Amino acid sequence: MSSITSRRRPGRPSKAEAGDTKAALLDAALRLFAQNGYAGTSIRAIAREVGLSESVLYAHFDSKQAIYDAAMALAGPQAATVALDDAPEDPAAFVGSFAARVLAAWDTPQSRQVMSLVSRDGLIHDDALNEGIEDALARLAEVFAGWQSAGRIRTDLGGPDDLAYALLAPIAHARMLWLHGTATEEQRERARARITAHAALFATALSP
Template sequence: MNRTDDGAPARRRPGRPRKAQAGNTKEELTRAAVRLFSRYGFEGTSIRAIAREVGLSESVLYAHFENKRAIFDAVIARYGPQDSARALDGVDHELADTDPPQFLTQLVGAFLDDWDRDEARTLISLVTRAGLLHSESLRAALTGTSDYATTLFSTWLGDGWIPEHLGPADRLAYSFTGPIGLARVLHLHADADSAERAQARSDVLRHVELFAAAVFRDHGERP
């Protein structure tokens, strides 16, 4: 990548990207959008501004996105709750069958790592400042996360890891994910310093520990 004299990535001149760069164009536009949306708000950011942020013409942008709402949807898909599924790659999935409390600890730890990325924290600032918390794309992403947690608890209830009277699974999922999601919104945003983020991580992992101790039979031993 070409760089300026101060070492910063150089913006491309407007126009269609070279073939070798085309595969990265949509990603670059998405990254530019989340920066500009956070800085100026969704309504205050134009299609032209997003294109120019990465040195492209509007026609190139429209080859990837139909409109500004489609760009926002891509931002949610890339940096929102559903994209955190990428964090699952570093989790030992066998623990879900052999040690559910440890699986949850690994899972949430991986999510926290993912949420601490600059773009992910910028997204939180964006949706809170721009009044987009109730957007359909964010709602769909959150529903996907909730459904995944519900599936986990349903399996553990069925396998006897969790006493039946503590169900149903969707209530367990809601009780488990609620404080975690709140911590993300309140403390893992673009303006949070390292101390605040470290405290949030500690609080969330403590919540996971206490939840597991209260819910899993014999602290994770199958009866």
């Protein structure tokens, strides 16, 4: 039985190679953004950081803004939305799982660099950041609304929007204080302890 072996054209990178290059460029950009700020980092500097030409960078990203948007999508507040996927249905288990998954996503080198960039450049009110936060809060509120309607959690602590904010805000606060690019292991451990304790207390308070 004959077989056909597909060959890519000489000089044309494979999808895996292209993906590796894009990831390397994003890593380099995050490091430089965290160190020098968004305005203080040039396209040329990002390309040079990984030993590539600017033309190669533009093959993966249309602009510096596109790199920033990719960084926010990878390590911004969207992690809180992703943490809702395939989450446990039990309220207490859900809260613990949500907090743990958000913590894991925000305690990576890239995520901590994003936090440093946001703090350094005063991007707390950036549209991309705020849209991600609002989306996460809205998704969380839907979960709490369903549980309240079914009588699975208390209704005297506030409405679904209140509960969503009450769960996420302390986690985001711990991130801002202790999960930045230059955070020490002691600071990161403090964030882990605070977030875990908050989730446990919140889950207990929800029980009807």
